[in-house]
Amino acid sequence: MVDGSNRRSASIEDYVRAIYGLEERGEAVTNTSLASRLEVSPSSASGMVTKLAQQGLVEHVPYRGIELTSDGRGLARSVLRRHRLIESYLVSELGYTWDEVHAEADRLEHVVSDLLVARIAAKLGDPVRDPHGDPIPAVDGSIEEVSTRLLEDLPTGTVGEIVRVWDTDPELLRYLADRAIGLGERIEVVEHQPFGGSVVVRVGPAPAAATHALGREIARALSVATR
Incomplete structure (x- = not known):
């Protein structure tokens, strides 16, 4: 278990999570769609995508746009695990409502230690869904799929x-x-x-x-x- 000091920057984590979210919904991932989702300029999105590609986290696929590599998908699911467990904890233990937790989790997901995330998961009984029904990736990155x-x-x-x-x-x-x-x-x-x-x-x-x-x-x- 690491303390989080070796993690990628918050901006890189935000981008891979956004790309994963667009892929999850079956939407095209382009600099424009990323810019819209993250509320940044298209030029900023383009610059970050280039950086992600240099780090082996994304690749440009002809006619399909930007896609996460295996490493990028693993990073995205790690961030999502933290985010969705935090949301679950806020609702279950601190009385938040489901409309209040997303912004809080956005801030906390980059700073909580892996030890704290593990303790949260254990406290909640290792949930597989967050308060919005989003799947919570397991420690190994696997996800429980439900046909919907x-x-x-x-x-x-x-x-x-x-x-x-x-x-x-x-x-x-x-x-x-x-x-x-x-x-x-x-x-x-x-x-x-x-x-x-x-x-x-x-x-x-x-x-x-x-x-x-x-x-x-x-x-x-x-x-x-x-x-």
Whole structure:
């Protein structure tokens, strides 16, 4: 176990985590998409990508864009393990709500020691999902895979369980919480309104399920395990 003094810089960790996040969602990783995700200029993103490539953490793949190498993926999962365990601890032990933890974890993930991360994991019973349903990588970098589909892609009549919320926007998370739309809830697709309209769903156990018309941003943020 190391104390974290041999880690990469915080900016490098932020970039590989951002690239991993875009890859995880199946989105193209370009200097432009990275700049948007990290709220930096495209030129800054380009310069950092060059640095990452020089360190063997990313490579440019023709027609596919920027991809993490094996070393880059391992680093990203190490950062994600710290980030998601911190989020889990803040909710479980310190009374934070799921809309409050992302920014806190962003700050803490670069400074906590590996010993503290191990103690947090042990205290929480080695969880495999964080408060948003995101998978927590194991110490060896492995991840428990769960077959899911985005709510937006589910046909009318589908019944399933909400298992992940992709968006970290506090306002979106509060919107969901205020309507009891959370992890583990039963969800049924009632209707896809035409011309790019809302997805109408019933959430909660029948027959007391509540009906909601959810916009596309939310429909793209909820992952559902179907039954």
